[in-house]
Amino acid sequence: MTLGKHRVRRFTQIDVCYETSKSLEMVEQCPTNATIFQERSAKKTCDLYPSCSGIPLVYHCVSYKKGLAEVCAPRDQITGFCCALYDEGVGRVVEDYTRPCSNCSFRYPSDNIVKYPQCIAPPKTTFSDNDTKESAPCLNGRKRGKRHAECSGVLNENAGDWKESDSSIDAYVYTIAPPVIFIVCLTIVVTYCKGKKKLENPDDNEHAEEKLLKKSPVHGVKTTCLLINKE
Structure with a gap:
């Protein structure tokens, strides 16, 4: 075997x-x-x-x-x-x-x-999970080689700051996102409806434009000029 x-x-x-x-x-x-x-x-x-x-x-x-x-x-x-x-x-x-x-x-x-x-060389010293948590050195931007007793506090504080920052960002996103999404959707719907109405009723659009021209001062001036020329 x-x-x-x-x-x-x-x-x-x-x-x-x-x-x-x-x-x-x-x-x-x-x-x-x-x-x-x-x-x-x-x-x-x-x-x-x-x-x-x-x-x-x-x-x-x-x-x-x-x-x-x-x-x-x-x-x-x-x-x-x-x-x-x-x-x-x-x-x-x-x-x-x-x-x-x-x-x-x-x-x-x-x-x-x-x-x-x-x-038969002795095996290299390795940290177990507990050793890593209790005695492994930590490194940061300012200090090197500090033991867990010193660096764990820094890590914990940073972790707390990160959690608070993440929570603030999440709250901001959840607050702002729904109104923005609603406004965007409403704008899309209104634009779509207007475009569809113009395509379905082109004559109505022309009549509406004529009415606007008749009501405008420019249209009145043009009409007066035509009457004078006829006389």
């Missing part, structure tokens, strides 16, 4: 080492030299655990999930210029092809970690 997303090698059910998970222990740092490695190995007492498929368990300190862990596991050969990790699915230390290692040999024993410190 194939277990784990980091592994290309295939393992059968017989290859699974169930007992290794009992020795698994998270640590902050792996041994950085042979002396510390021997001390930690002796303290782990991996020789007291039962072997897996006839292979004795030995001390390992490798990557596990997002940290580092000490574990008693069979010595395997890591192949492919990559780091190693503990895969709890098969209970073994296997290749981690997501972490290439330029300084690693193409093939090396899984417990030979002292030679490849880049594979």
